[in-house]
Amino acid sequence: MTEPAAVARVTRDITADLRAGELEAFYQDLHRHPELAFREHRTAGSLAGRLRAAGYEVTEGVARTGVVGVLEHGDGPVVWLRGDMDALPVREATGLPYASTVDGVMHACGHDLHVTWLAAAAEVLAAARDTWSGTLVVVGQPAEEAGGGAAAMVADGIHERFPRPDALFGQHAAPGLAGFYPHTPGLTLSASDDIDVVVHGVGGHGSRPESTVDPVVTGAYIVTRLQTVVAREIAAGESAVLTVGRFHAGTKSNIIPAEARLALNVRTQDGRVRERVLTAVRRIVEGECAAAGCPVPPEVTVLPGYPNTVNDAALDGEIAAVHRRLFGEHTVFDFGQAMGSEDFSLLAPEGVPYDYWYVTSTPAAVWEAAPGEELTEKVLNVPGNHSPLFAPDLSVLAPGVRTLVSAALARLGVTA
Template structure:
């Protein structure tokens, strides 16, 4: 198999892969500030191609995005993507290479930074995949477009790359591929056709009251109590105004108001998110949120609130045909028993913004992060999702191996399913 020929060099690059991963894990950067990560990606690409003849490297799209185009004769064009950003989380993993980074965020606050979602594994495994595909060029034919994307956690990195000319900067792909490290047994992958991750619509409601002294609330209009009441009302949007046959989540994740215990403030702000698999349901939820916020203000005799929406992400909807190809390739490389079904979830991703810019099919899958034996034991107890940290946890620490190897093998195998040459 041509895939096996390309992956035959994996043992020789494994020490470099693991060192690269440790470096990335220890040096995370926030969304739209991935300057060091992007520079390291470019450095690694140039070391793979010292005479500068293999790659067409582009930088700066979306702020810190990096693209690398590897043309290798006639054949399909495959886009492969890794996201690069970390999260404002204080790491608590006990790893020798744990992040101790703190930095200033966009609001001017000093915050810790951690690769709590595993984007360090994505960058490392994609660079290793590119390295192996470059070294094994005689085994495939076509064009590889590697995209190292900023700001997935901020929901606008893919959108920014597209807005700044990605479609014209790289060849049009025939298919786009992406993967994400997830809770699951290391060595396994998770894949499914159709909708696997929800759309996202974030909202902000600014409630305006009338300030006053905390000892005389009757002379004021208290936006804090108004906000608390609105949060409780919004909990009935899904349960009472969305069909039980639909899948939707509405969460208020932030409330901000006031400066002192005895001051009734002038306004309160709450922010939340709507997740669903149906655009009509999303629009309905947003309409109900605005109507409910205005009704709440009216009940208090307060001015109309300001209701805003932002950070829209589409449903991640894997192409059935592309997914069938990927699933077969993953099974052939890893073994059918290591290919699990991706259970649809309400989390959201901006990966699909890239293939959607061209209107091309795509497949997005997961690969497991934790010790396989420990996961199997927990699974037998039905406690696997409680015994292991989820993405975004301060304790999220993927097993170094075989997690990294699996990410490389999966990406190479999926890519080779399109560009691989038949073996004689």
């Protein structure tokens, strides 16, 4: 680990020529052309082209649309930098002049920023390779948004086909007044599981409900009863979130359907709590279906999603120290554990330390206009990730490049 002051100094020197106009043009182009999970062909092509031009050995098509660039420069550690590329099925409502041109698809989570930061950081580090020694691996990951992109890259041999990392770094755009870089040592993001439920009833005419077993009513009881899981079965000191995100049944107002389908999402930070919640969900679904007299038991399918994201505390402390020297002591703070989830950690082979931090991106005018006095109140009242109004401040483009560059240099070491 190079001294934070030296890393910050070299980072400032080698990023001094970052051109705001070029960063904005690349970012806005990505924002105009969002692509859903495993369809990021244009985005991946743009990233791959820039990496090749910078001198990286580039492999495309990893896990279908993933990109990996490798740049070797002497002896030293192997550092991976990761950025996710996919957009969301959200209809944009920002009114920006560079708003999405794809109906119903938007970069509502900031992955266009992530690709911009990743590409520019890779170019800066390649141009300044005489300042460090080791191997840099740049990972453009597909399908982070519940698409299993990291797991797919692992299944496609990313750990065997490319140099094994000694450290893995990633970052995420987040709501909050632009200009801050929250770091959390240890647990920072929660585990996530999806659950699909099929309730089997007996369909029939809406005028003769006595001849049916109504899966809509049964499903409604399930949704209501599920609200008691966190409130009544999880200790007050534990964290869990259970959301019913989809409830689909029926085709017409006077037809009682034969089945109802629900989709649930569970967020937890402890393995025992996770098992308790999943067990409660299954018990409630089966119990309500039995109480309603459903002809066959329900189908309850747990789709394991993302594990907890647990930063290596020592590594996070090192990178946080570098960011404080780079941006100022007041800009780095611990925002605590979040209920959001990520598949970033799956890219780290067992035993490899990783660090994942945030870059706050809310424009000052939006932040000041939001109700609330405290930070936590303000954050709840500005457009956040997955909102159709999510519109990061362009002032974060260059700083987001510097956070990645400085993290890489902290581990690769500074030779000049």
